[in-house]
Amino acid sequence: GESVGLHLPTLSVQEGDNSIINCAYSNSASDYFIWYKQESGKGPQFIIDIRSNMDKRQGQRVTVLLNKTVKHLSLQIAATQPGDSAVYFCAEIPGNQAGTALIFGKGTTLSVSS
Amino acid sequence: EAQVTQNPRYLITVTGKKLTVTCSQNMNHEYMSWYRQDPGLGLRQIYYSMNVEVTDKGDVPEGYKVSRKEKRNFPLILESPSPNQTSLYFCASSFTGGSNQPQHFGDGTRLSIL
Numbered sequence: 001g002e003s004v005g006l007h008l009p010t011l012s013v014q015e016g017d018n019s020i021i022n023c024a025y026s027n028s029a030s031d032y033f034i035w036y037k038q039e040s041g042k043g044p045q046f047i048i049d050i051r052s053n054m055d056k057r058q059g060q061r062v063t064v065l066l067n068k069t070v071k072h073l074s075l076q077i078a079a080t081q082p083g084d085s086a087v088y089f090c091a092e093i094p095g096n097q098a099g100t101a102l103i104f105g106k107g108t109t110l111s112v113s114s
Numbered sequence: 115e116a117q118v119t120q121n122p123r124y125l126i127t128v129t130g131k132k133l134t135v136t137c138s139q140n141m142n143h144e145y146m147s148w149y150r151q152d153p154g155l156g157l158r159q160i161y162y163s164m165n166v167e168v169t170d171k172g173d174v175p176e177g178y179k180v181s182r183k184e185k186r187n188f189p190l191i192l193e194s195p196s197p198n199q200t201s202l203y204f205c206a207s208s209f210t211g212g213s214n215q216p217q218h219f220g221d222g223t224r225l226s227i228l
Binding site: 041093101 | 219
């Protein structure tokens with residue numbers, strides 16, 4: 001079936017390093033993608049989004065890259081901090097399904113050590 | 115503060131005893147949704163609502179009911195809970211249900227059905 005997935009279930013980095021979290025999607029009709037951060041005991045928190053007519057979008061310390069040719073999405077976190085430790089999910093909304101669910105990947109757990 | 119509020123945050127109950135999990139948002143969002151999160155399965159949509167008095171099934175609606183009598187509230191009802199409904203539940207909302215709308219999540223309700 002069509003789904004959004006992440007390449008690695010876990011990623012460990014040192015404080016100050018740059019982190020890259022990857023996600024592959026299979027639904028070519030998807031036109032909107034979101035990265036969420038989920039800390040223990042909390043709900044998913046919106047980080048950044050990107051539309052399919054863009055290749056790159058930057059926020060504060062975060063950048064999302066979208067490669068529609070290979071259906072690949074990535075989240076780059078600059079100067080990773082211990083507070084960035086969390087589970088990161090990519091999610092998509094298929095453009096041909098108004099009002100329906102975000103389709104979530106299974107998540108990558110980012111661990112940042114000091 | 116803009117937020118999605120769920121109650122209760124934790125509940126342990128027994129099979130067959132009706133329960134309701136409330137969800138309220140203060141952002142005047144039209145779209146609201148319920149998800150459940152299970153290990154290895156990620157987040158899956160249960161029901162969603164495009165606006166007042168408009169609800170529809172998501173991917174895993176069996177055993178659940180919802181109502182949307184007011185814009186701000188979207189309760190999840192388990193008429194006869196069973197152990198397979200033990201899970202972490204999240205309510206989410208967005209301005210509309212279309213693409214390009216990030217959904218904002220509550221902090222979750224952990225249900226244990228014995």
